[in-house]
Amino acid sequence: MPKQETSYWSATHSPLYSFVFTLPLFILYELGMLFLSAEDIIVLRNGADVLMRQVLGLFGIYGAYGFSATFMIGFTIAFLRQKKALKSMVIRGEYLLTMFFESILYSALLFVLLGFFQTLLMSPSSKQLFQQIILSLGAGIYEEFVFRVIMISGIAALLGLIFQWKSTARYAGGVLIAAGIFSMFHFVGDYGDTYSMNLFMIRFIAGVLLGIVYALRGFGIAAYTHTIYDLGVLTALATSENPA
Template sequence: METSLEQRLPAKNPRMSAPEGELETQPLGYWQATARPLTSLVFVLPMLAIYETGVLMLGPDAIRNGVDVWLRQFLGLMGLGQYFLLPVLTISILLAWHHLKSYPWQFRPTNLPLMAAESMVLGLLLLCLAYFQASVMQMQVVAASAGPEVNTTAKQVVAYFGAGIYEELLFRLMLIPVLIVFIQGFAFPKLIATFAAMLISSLVFAAAHYNFFVPGGDPIDGYTFLFRLSAGLIFASIFALRGFGIAAGSHAMYDVLVAFS
């Protein structure tokens, strides 16, 4: 019997013809799902709300995160000084990232407690590294985002939530992709460009805490600089492997743990 052309052709694979966001027919595992921008956004929203609400309620006593101040000053120079514009832009960036990747608009609420636990574990591991490095170098353990004096007041904890979100927003979510594209423009492979971007962003992150870089920063100190550089590399690695939400959560958890340790 003669076979038609349609019968002779191989069956279409729906995974080869569907857009990226429509390829998934099976639920994603925890590690994949929680690295996506939408889940990251839902996870960090409570921290964002605590920080912005806390700053408003504390008024003049509030400790505003330095990166938050820089970003608001930059927006103000552009004539965009509305108070809630920065958190709205943060949310918009994550939504746009999710849209551009064509990911499905869904997430599992049951992943959120696990993300909190993962952030706590990573924060504890970073704290252990900080104490080990401090013992070797005879230095004081510092928060990755705080000045030399760390206290346990509510205003300091509120500031740490802001640090987790806005420092990861600037130094990881915004800076690393821009650096990767820039470095690839010099014909470097993407892998090398990624590692270089992580290192450069970590150097900028560490330097941003000192008075040679910003007014009112800490006096330059080689020991604390080395730790903050190490912390920046760790946060960059977490961002690359686990996404924005876990990077912001582990950053905030580490700073809070330092305050209470």
């Protein structure tokens, strides 16, 4: 039987490509944390990262890297399951490169829609550029994992169970509800932003757009889109604060 070809769109939407594609972001984020003080780590761990670490702590999983290890184990399982199911075992480099440029395109669209407000999608807790860059890397991974992968899938399943909605309706509901939670979460805690309706709506719209990217293109591209957008806003802010 001839080997079935997998299209770019279906292959790159898979957990396998998301795992490989986001691995550099994960490594850069965790390596960046090694260069920060213990106090900085407590302050800088982005909201979704801190939330998941606290939840895991309730089940006895402690330590600064408890979530990191759990994240990697979960993604490795998805990686192995997907790889076993695929006809081909080859990861195509041109697909990964195209995914990167696709993420740049989506982040540019996000910047056009929201960039005039120059709003970071994570809650900035420090004005040091290096720390903000590290936080942007973590926000792309952990916030997309929590607020898109876990929440959209979980809420969609719950809506389907309760209301017996069809797939499109329950995932649309999941995207909207998760976007609202995503926006509200940035105002919670000691390092959250001061609440304002304008800021809530900006992040809500961003959450909806990122949710659509996740639903249509998968976790990997959503994570890079989030990260590249935040880095673009950081660059714009740094340029405006320090004009040539």
